[in-house]
Amino acid sequence: MTQFDNATEQLHTNITEQLTTAVMLLDANLQIRYFNTACCAVLGLGEKRLNHQPFPSLFQHTELSSTRLHSALTDKQGFGVSEIQAVLADGRHLLLDIVVSLSERPTNHLLLEIRQVNHQRKISLENLQQHQHVAARELIRGLAHEIKNPLGGLRGAAQLLEESLNEEQKEYTQLIISQADRLRNLVDRLLGPYRVIHSVNNNLHQVIEQVRQLAVMDNPANVRFNRDYDPSIPDFSFDAELLEQALLNIIRNAQQALSNTAQPTISIQSRVLQQHTLHGKRHKLVALVRVIDNGPGILAEIKDTLFYPMVSGHANGTGLGLSIAQTLIHQHGGWIDCASWPGHTEFTLYLPITQAED
Known part of the structure; x- marks a missing residue:
């Protein structure tokens, strides 16, 4: 050379x-x-x-x-x-x-x-999910109105008709009424929690432990639970009941995914993030909760629509649990992220501890 x-x-x-x-x-x-x-x-x-x-x-x-x-x-x-x-x-x-x-x-x-490209992608994904979430909720509200009105008329007509029928014929009107009630309940579940959140100072780990104990009591797959909590997370303002429901939906989902997994395990972690951005607003402190399972992973074809209503990877699933969980976390100013591959699925909840900085 x-x-x-x-x-x-x-x-x-x-x-x-x-x-x-x-x-x-x-x-x-x-x-x-x-x-x-x-x-x-x-x-x-x-x-x-x-x-x-x-x-x-x-x-x-x-x-x-x-x-x-x-x-x-x-x-x-x-x-x-x-x-x-x-x-x-x-x-x-x-x-x-x-x-x-x-x-x-x-x-x-x-x-x-x-x-x-983590940072740029995270911001764009969060913005996209926010817009999709708002659009999906508006669509569902509109559909719910269009469905519930005729259902009420149908149920009322069946009740009036029932008065003039014999016992054998009433079997059919009862079927109409029960199916109308079933559809109305489904629409109510699609709408998700509608009450205003009631935020007071709570301990995050007490809520997590409450959810874990509920999951352990109803644990058909004999899932082993691991805990890894960050004791430095302070008490902060959130609605304990709604957060409990969101976490329970995610953990129940993980338990279902582990039904055919050898040595099924769910790990629950908590961490505190400093100077973290949520929905374009920077917070001095943000609480992070991870729910990790060692199941088969999420199907590639539903990854991008995972939080949409009626999207499910389970044969008998309604596809409402994750949609409702995302709604509840959004109500708190947070969001839910997901990463998955065979043998590992991880849902991460972000909850602001402090108010957004100007």
């Missing part, structure tokens, strides 16, 4: 070291042969953890498979993926944009450009 080539090589290295985008070089065995400083920042890993390590070993789960990376080498064809979910070996969640291209020198290597 000439002196000019050495100088050029050093210039290329200096440039990549100054990039904010993570750049990584993988050999044919997907072992890391080079990485710039930004890799440590983007992935939150030290140099020793990255140096000459197999790229797949960095993650306990990632939507970018080793098979696809090997195929890129075999087919000599690069590709890009956006907003892929990655979970590092230590359990941290990342959302990444990755561009994979073939290296010209050295050959038979892959060049990865990795950019973390």
Whole structure:
């Protein structure tokens, strides 16, 4: 290699070291042969953890498979993926944009450009969920009005007709009345809790424990419960009854998902976040509650509509539990997030402890 080539090589290295985008070089065995400083920042890993390590070993789960990376080498064809979910070996969640291209020198290597998009995606997802939630509630209210009015007339007509029928014929009017009542109850459940929240100072862990005890008492799958609470969370203002209902809906959902899982486990965690943004407003303190199960994961086709009414991954489910839970948490100025892959489903509830800052 000439002196000019050495100088050029050093210039290329200096440039990549100054990039904010993570750049990584993988050999044919997907072992890391080079990485710039930004890799440590983007992935939150030290140099020793990255140096000459197999790229797949960095993650306990990632939507970018080793098979696809090997195929890129075999087919000599690069590709890009956006907003892929990655979970590092230590359990941290990342959302990444990755561009994979073939290296010209050295050959038979892959060049990865990795950019973390967690913050931007979280804000856009939260805004999208907020708009979807409002739109869905307005649609349901309109449908409920259109359904309940004729149902009331139908039920009243059946009751009047029943007065002129014999006992055998009354069987049919009773069927009409019972089905009208069933539909009315379903519409009421779709509308969800309609009372104004009554917020007073409460202890978050007392509510969580109350929900856990209810779940343990009705536990057909013999689910084991793990607890990991942050004692630094102060008492704060919320409606204990509504929060209990939201948490119970989520935990019941997890119990159903674990019905065919060996050694079914639900972990409940609490944490406090500082200077956290919810619905575009920054709060000095936010409480976080995670409900994690080791079930089969959420079906890919319903992930984006999980909190919509009537969307369920269970054959006999009504699809109302998560929708109602999201409504209740929204009433408190918070929101619910979800991450899921086979063997791990995690619902995260965010609740503001302090008022939004101006």
